[in-house]
Amino acid sequence: MLQTHSELHTHLMGMLSLEGILDILSKINYPGFPIDSDGNLLFDGKPNTPRTKKVTDKIRRGLIVPYGESIEYGDMEILYTNRSKLLADIANYYSNGNKDEEELLNEIYLIYLNHSLLELIDNKVTYVEISFSNKEKIAYMLKHLPRKITDKIDVKFLLCTNRIRSGKELEKDLEAIEETIAKDKAIGFDFMGKEEPFNNNENDSWKKKSNSINSFTRKLDLVIGVLHKYPKSTLRIHAGENIESKGNPLATLKMIDKVATQNNLVIPPPEIRLGHAIYFDDCKEYIELLRKYKCIIEINASSNMALSNITNPNQLSYNYYLNNNIPVVISTDGAGIYDTDVVQENYIAQNVAGDDSYIKLLDIDKKIVQKKGTK
Numbered sequence: 455m456l457q458t459h460s461e462l463h464t465h466l467m468g469m470l471s472l473e474g475i476l477d478i479l480s481k482i483n484y485p486g487f488p489i490d491s492d493g494n495l496l497f498d499g500k501p502n503t504p505r506t507k508k509v510t511d512k513i514r515r516g517l518i519v520p521y522g523e524s525i526e527y528g529d530m531e532i533l534y535t536n537r538s539k540l541l542a543d544i545a546n547y548y549s550n551g552n553k554d555e556e557e558l559l560n561e562i563y564l565i566y567l568n569h570s571l572l573e574l575i576d577n578k579v580t581y582v583e584i585s586f587s588n589k590e591k592i593a594y595m596l597k598h599l600p601r602k603i604t605d606k607i608d609v610k611f612l613l614c615t616n617r618i619r620s621g622k623e624l625e626k627d628l629e630a631i632e633e634t635i636a637k638d639k640a641i642g643f644d645f646m647g648k649e650e651p652f653n654n655n656e657n658d659s660w661k662k663k664s665n666s667i668n669s670f671t672r673k674l675d676l677v678i679g680v681l682h683k684y685p686k687s688t689l690r691i692h693a694g695e696n697i698e699s700k701g702n703p704l705a706t707l708k709m710i711d712k713v714a715t716q717n718n719l720v721i722p723p724p725e726i727r728l729g730h731a732i733y734f735d736d737c738k739e740y741i742e743l744l745r746k747y748k749c750i751i752e753i754n755a756s757s758n759m760a761l762s763n764i765t766n767p768n769q770l771s772y773n774y775y776l777n778n779n780i781p782v783v784i785s786t787d788g789a790g791i792y793d794t795d796v797v798q799e800n801y802i803a804q805n806v807a808g809d810d811s812y813i814k815l816l817d818i819d820k821k822i823v824q825k826k827g828t829k
């Protein structure tokens with residue numbers, strides 16, 4: 455079957471399937487999941503917490519959203535936390551004071567990434583961009599990935615940060631971000647986290663303020679200033695994921711337009727990608743700005759279903775964008791967490807968008823893989 459070969463929107467901790475996680479645990483002879491008295495995962499770091507090797511329904515639901523089921527955004531974040539705590543638990547358990555725990559944790563992250571990439575290779579993916587926040591771990595993993603993997607798939611990272619992090623904090627980190635990009639440890643940047651409508655009211659709390667148009671424009675200005683120097687770079691912004699944030703995609707594009715105009719920049723680079731963009735202001739200006747900056751829309755159907763942002767994949771705008779000549783890519787938003795994979799997302803896209811549009815999607819994917827990848 456024809457299918458896409460890129461995975462442009464995934465998050466490191468969400469990549470691996472439950473089977474993949476259990477496979478790692480059996481190979482390293484994991485002593486069992488720590489649990490509370492109700493049988494839920496409990497990574498409290500205490501040596502006497504009871505453990506079980508049985509993969510109960512409660513444990514399964516602590517690591518994935520079973521396909522077809524839904525979950526609240528906050529509970530999805532708990533799944534991410536559980537997965538990283540699981541890796542930390544393994545490092546802690548096996549370090550035993552003998553080996554440097556941090557070094558062991560790096561090795562476990564590498565094993566986790568390896569398994570995730572093998573799953574992508576099985577699904578015929580040859581180019582992946584993975585969102586993750588830890589620069590040191592990214593550098594370690596890239597340095598140690600075996601040739602038998604990197605011969606088959608191009609592995610790139612997007613450094614991510616929560617969208618409401620302050621501009622001041624981002625500025626402090628900018629030099630390290632630039633170094634990471636310059637040394638090819640990351641190809642770009644990802645603004646993520648739970649979306650709220652942009653807020654400009656000066657009387658709002660600090661947290662809200664960091665989600666203001668002014669604050670986000672400053673953050674975009676800082677990041678674009680770095681990425682613009684690198685021809686293959688990516689800037690992804692999660693935008694329009696829920697109905698409340700319907701105004702965000704257009705607002706974000708206007709901010710990018712402001713940054714480009716003020717600094718006299720021709721964008722791309724970076725390649726601008728909007729993650730999700732299910733909800734948006736359907737107007738001429740939106741389409742014009744998407745075209746002006748050659749933006750790409752990433753559609754993550756199963757993630758949108760699981761988080762109840764849509765109730766039916768027919769609500770997704772594959773054809774709205776394609777008919778307006780805006781490129782669309784198919785991605786998973788963390789295949790393992792949402793119990794899906796790239797092949798399944800292809801199947802949904804073909805069904806919802808129809809055969810003619812699906813051919814366009816395949817063509818867009820091919821061009822991106824040719825442009826950014828080496829395989």
Ligand SMILES: [Zn+2]
Nearest residue numbers: 463692729787
């Ligand atoms: Zn995402």
